[in-house]
Amino acid sequence: MNDGLNDYTRRGFFRLGxxxxxxxxxxxxxxxxxxxxxxxxxxxxxxAKVAIVPCTSYSVSEVQDALSQAFKLLGGIExxxxxxxxxxxxxxxxxxxxxxxxxxxxxxxxITDGSTATALASLLFSNGATMVRIVDSAPFLAPLDxxxxxxxxxxxxxxxxxxxxxxNTRNLGSGTAYSIMKVAGTSYLFDYFELNHCYHDTDVFxxxxxxxxxxxxxxxxxxxxxxxxxxNSLYGLGAPSENAVGGRTPLHxxxxxxxxxxxxxxxxxxxxxxxxxxxxxxxxxxxxAARTVHIxxxxxxxxMSGGEGPWAPNAAPTSPGILIAGLNPVSTDAVGIAxxxxxxxxxxxxxxxxxxxxxxxxxxxQNNVGIGDLSEITVLGMSIESALYPYPExxxxxxxxxxxxxxxxxxxx
Numbered sequence: 043m044n045d046g047l048n049d050y051t052r053r054g055f056f057r058l059g060x061x062x063x064x065x066x067x068x069x070x071x072x073x074x075x076x077x078x079x080x081x082x083x084x085x086x087x088x089x090a091k092v093a094i095v096p097c098t099s100y101s102v103s104e105v106q107d108a109l110s111q112a113f114k115l116l117g118g119i120e121x122x123x124x125x126x127x128x129x130x131x132x133x134x135x136x137x138x139x140x141x142x143x144x145x146x147x148x149x150x151x152x153i154t155d156g157s158t159a160t161a162l163a164s165l166l167f168s169n170g171a172t173m174v175r176i177v178d179s180a181p182f183l184a185p186l187d188x189x190x191x192x193x194x195x196x197x198x199x200x201x202x203x204x205x206x207x208x209x210n211t212r213n214l215g216s217g218t219a220y221s222i223m224k225v226a227g228t229s230y231l232f233d234y235f236e237l238n239h240c241y242h243d244t245d246v247f248x249x250x251x252x253x254x255x256x257x258x259x260x261x262x263x264x265x266x267x268x269x270x271x272x273x274n275s276l277y278g279l280g281a282p283s284e285n286a287v288g289g290r291t292p293l294h295x296x297x298x299x300x301x302x303x304x305x306x307x308x309x310x311x312x313x314x315x316x317x318x319x320x321x322x323x324x325x326x327x328x329x330x331a332a333r334t335v336h337i338x339x340x341x342x343x344x345x346m347s348g349g350e351g352p353w354a355p356n357a358a359p360t361s362p363g364i365l366i367a368g369l370n371p372v373s374t375d376a377v378g379i380a381x382x383x384x385x386x387x388x389x390x391x392x393x394x395x396x397x398x399x400x401x402x403x404x405x406x407x408q409n410n411v412g413i414g415d416l417s418e419i420t421v422l423g424m425s426i427e428s429a430l431y432p433y434p435e436x437x438x439x440x441x442x443x444x445x446x447x448x449x450x451x452x453x454x455x
Contacts, residue, residue, distance in 0.1 A: 088369075089368075089369035089370040089373070089412065090369075090370060090373045090412070090413040090418055090419045090420060091116055091117075091368060091369050091373070091419070091420045091422060092366060092367070092368035092369075092373050092374050092376075092377040092419055092420070092421055092422065093111075093112040093113075093115040093116050093366070093367050093368070093421075093422040093423045094112075094364055094365075094366050094377065094381070094421065094422070094423045094424040094425075094426070094429045095108045095109075095111045095112045095115070095364065095365050095367075095423045095424065096108065096363055096364055096424065097343050097363065097364060097365045098343065098363045099343065100149070100150065100155050100157040100158070100343060100344075101157065102157045102160050102161050102164075102199075103161075105157055105158050105161035105162075105343075105365070106161035106164055106165060108365050109158075109161055109162060109165055109339070109365060109367065110165055111423070112365060112366075112367040112423065113165070113169075113367065115422040115423050116367065116368070116369060116422065118169075119165075119166075119169050119337070120169040120170055122246060122336060122337075123166050123169050123170060123171040123245075123246055124169060124170030124171070125170055125171075125172055126170075126171055126172065126245035126246050127171070127172060127173045127174075127175065127243070127244050127245050127246070128166050128171045128173070128174050128175070128244065128245065128246040128247075128248060129174075129175040129177055129240055129241065129244040129246070129247050129248070130159065130162060130163070130174060130175065130176050130177070130248045130250050131177055131178060131241075131247070131248070131249050131250065131267060131268060131270070131271060132153075132154035132159060132176060132177070132178050132250050132267075133153055133154045133178065133250070133251050133252055133262075133267050133270065134153050134154065134178045134180045134189060134190075134193060134270075135152065135153060135270070135350055135351050136148075136153070136180075136181070136193075136351065137351060137352065137353050138181075139192075140153070140192055140193040140194065141352060143346065143352045143357065143359075144346070144357075144358070144359040146344065146359060147194050148193050148194055149193065149194055149195070150343075150344045151344065151345060151346045151352075151359060152252065152254065152345070152346050152350065152351045152352065153193060153252070154250050154251070154252065154341065155195075155341065155343075156190065156193075156194065156195030156196055156197075156199075156200060157196075158250060158339075158341050158343075159176055159195070159200060159250065160196070160199055160200045160203060162248070162250065162339070163176070163200060163203050163204065163206055164203045164204070167203060167204040167205075171204075171246075172205065173205045173206075173207060174204065174205065174206050174207070175206075175207045175208070175209060175240055175244065176190075176200070176206065176207070176208050176209075177208075177209050177210075177211045177238070177240045177241075177271075178210070178211065178270060178271075179210070179211045179212045179238070179270055179271060179272060179273050179274055180210050180212060181212060181274055181278070181287040181288065181289060182210070182212075182287060183285065183287060184210070185208070185210055186208040186209055186210040187208050189210060190208065209238070209240050211237070211238035211240055211241070211271065211273060212238075212273050212274040212275060212278075212286075212287060213238070213273050213274065213275035213284045213285075213286070214238065214239075214273075214275070214284060215238050215239070215240070216239070217238060217239030217240075218239075219239070220236035220237060220238070220239075220273070220276070220307075221236070221237050221238070221239050221241060221242030221243075222234050222235075222236055222308075223235045223236075223237055223241060223242065223329075223332040223333050224332060225308075225328050225329075225331045225332045226331045226332070226409075226411075227331055227409040227410055227411070228409055229310055229328055229331070230324035230325075230327055230328050230405065230409075231309060231310060231311065231314055231321065231324045231325055231328060232306075232308040232309055232310060232325060232328040232329070232332075233308055233309075233310045234307070234308040234332065235271075235272060235307065235308050235328075235329055235332050235333075236273075236276055236307040236308065237271055237272065237273065237333070238271075238273055241271055241333050246336050246337075247333060247334060247335055247336055248335070248336065248337045248338075248339065249264040249265070249267045249268055249335045249337075249338050249339065249371055250264075250267070250339045250341070251263050251264045251266070251267040251338070251339065251340050251341065252340070252341050252342075252345045252346075253340050253341065253342035253345040253360070253362060253364075253366070253378055253381070253382065254345050254346055254347070254349070254350050255347055255348060255349055255350070255354075255382075255395060255433060255434075256349065256350045257349045257350060257354055258294060258318050258319060258322050258399060259319075259322045259323055259326060259399055259402060260323075260394075260395040260396040260397070260399050260401070260402070261375070261378070261379055261382070261395050261402075262350045263338075263340050263371075263374070263375040263378045263379070264335060264338030264339065264340055264368075264371040264374050264375055264378075265326050265327075265330050265335075265338070265371045265372065265375050265402055265403070265406060266326050266402065268326070268329050268330055268333055268335060268371070269290075269322070269325060269326050269329055271329065271333060272290060272293070272306075272329070274286045274287050274288060274289075274290070276306060276307055277290050277292065277293055277306045277307075278290050278291070278292070279291050279292065281304065281306070282304070292304070292306065293306065293321065293322070293325060294318040294321065294322060295314065295316070295318065295321060296317075296318045297316060298316065299313050299314070299316050300312060300313060300314070301314065318399075319391075319398050319399030319400060320399070320400055322399070322402075323396075323399055323400040323401060323402035323405055324400070324402075324405060326402040326405075326406070327402055327405035327406040327409060327411065330371055330372070330406050330411050331406070331409050331411050335370070335371040336369070337367060337368070337369065338366075338367070338368050338369075338370065338371040338374035338375065339365065339366070339367045339374075340365070340366040340367075340374060340375075340378045341365060342360075342362035342363070342364040342365065342366060342378070342381065342431070343361075343362070343363060343364070343365065344359065344360065344361045344362075344363075345359075345360045345361075345362070346358065346359055346360055347359075347360050347433045347434055348434065356434070358434075360431065360433065361431075362381065362429065362431035363431075364381070364424065364429050364431075366378050366381065370411075370412035370413070371406075371411075371412060372403055372406045372407055372411050372412025372413060372414050373412050373413050373414065373419045375387070375402075375403050375414075376388070376403055376413075376414040376415070376416060376419060377416070377419060377421060377426065379395065379403065380416060380426045381426055381429050381430060381431060382395065382431065382432065382433040383430060383431070383432030383433055384433075387401075387403050387414050387416060388401065388403060388404045388407065388414050388415060389401060389404075390404070394435035395433070395435070397435070
């Protein structure tokens with residue numbers, strides 16, 4: 043069952059003005075009729091705006107200046123965040139420990155750098171936000187401040203910018219119950235997700251990602267980053283258990299026509315597609331139709347190609363020297379994909395970067411989560427041509443055994 047209010051507010055948020063309460067998508071009931079939903083779906087949307095700005099270092103001041111420029115190009119964020127709680131989903135993917143890669147710190151290659159989060163939080167407070175939560179479902183029993191410290195973040199500097207909360211959303215965390223986030227529109231593999239309360243108890247949701255490819259999903263940008271909201275306790279190895287820290291192998295299910303024997307919450311079938319390249323893009327599209335992203339940010343200051351982490355066999359450093367920010371994750375990722383050198387962000391399976399998987403951007407656009415057609419997206423600041431930084435075209439997907447061994451989770455002291 044889909045939630046009408048979720049569908050209406052995502053498509054109408056920026057039409058009605060940024061002052062509209064962003065918490066609307068989280069309501070679990072609504073008086074909206076199917077007619078009103080259809081009407082909202084066909085109206086011209088104004089969130090297909092993406093800014094590209096230069097940024098060449100992780101100096102907090104330089105990142106803050108670049109993000110400030112991007113937000114100004116997008117029309118300003120004060121009406122959106124003033125007086126609000128803002129939750130920022132970061133990317134803390136790992137194989138059990140955080141290790142330097144290519145002589146770069148983890149935040150300079152495959153995870154969110156602490157400087158970008160600190161700069162973003164500072165800007166949010168200067169635009170009137172009352173609280174900023176930094177969250178991710180990190181596969182460790184430790185609280186998030188310890189995880190971030192192990193990943194090279196300057197946690198005291200982050201906390202010093204204002205009323206910042208940190209939560210590891212791998213399980214219930216500080217909540218007492220999981221929040222049901224319903225998929226708007228036509229669901230692919232999930233009708234809803236059960237997530238940590240932080241994804242529900244917020245007014246504004248931001249996805250802060252890296253400019254990377256992905257071994258299974260082709261790319262991992264602001265949309266794929268939201269996939270990492272799913273708690274390990276319900277969707278990972280060892281689930282259901284509040285102490286589970288295993289990776290989300292059951293969702294990948296490589297070679298398996300089920301969810302490893304236990305249907306995860308919200309799954310609309312007990313026999314999903316066998317192929318991970320079919321499953322994961324659909325789950326990404328579903329979760330972005332459930333948890334509205336109000337601002338997508340892609341860090342392309344420095345990043346990596348060849349996959350999503352050090353375990354990728356063809357991993358290599360990249361230095362595009364840019365930040366990308368948009369008002370909708372589908373449009374934001376479409377521009378990110380074009381900057382990576384792929385001409386058609388809506389390409390069908392078989393065309394890089396979706397050589398061996400379905401296209402998450404296409405699937406989400408087909409469900410009206412956002413616009414992925416470059417001809418319908420307003421690109422501000424740098425042009426795609428001037429920001430172009432070609433990534434390689436061929437990716438190899440890992441085997442099931444290899445994926446499990448790399449994503450089994452870990453425990454921090």
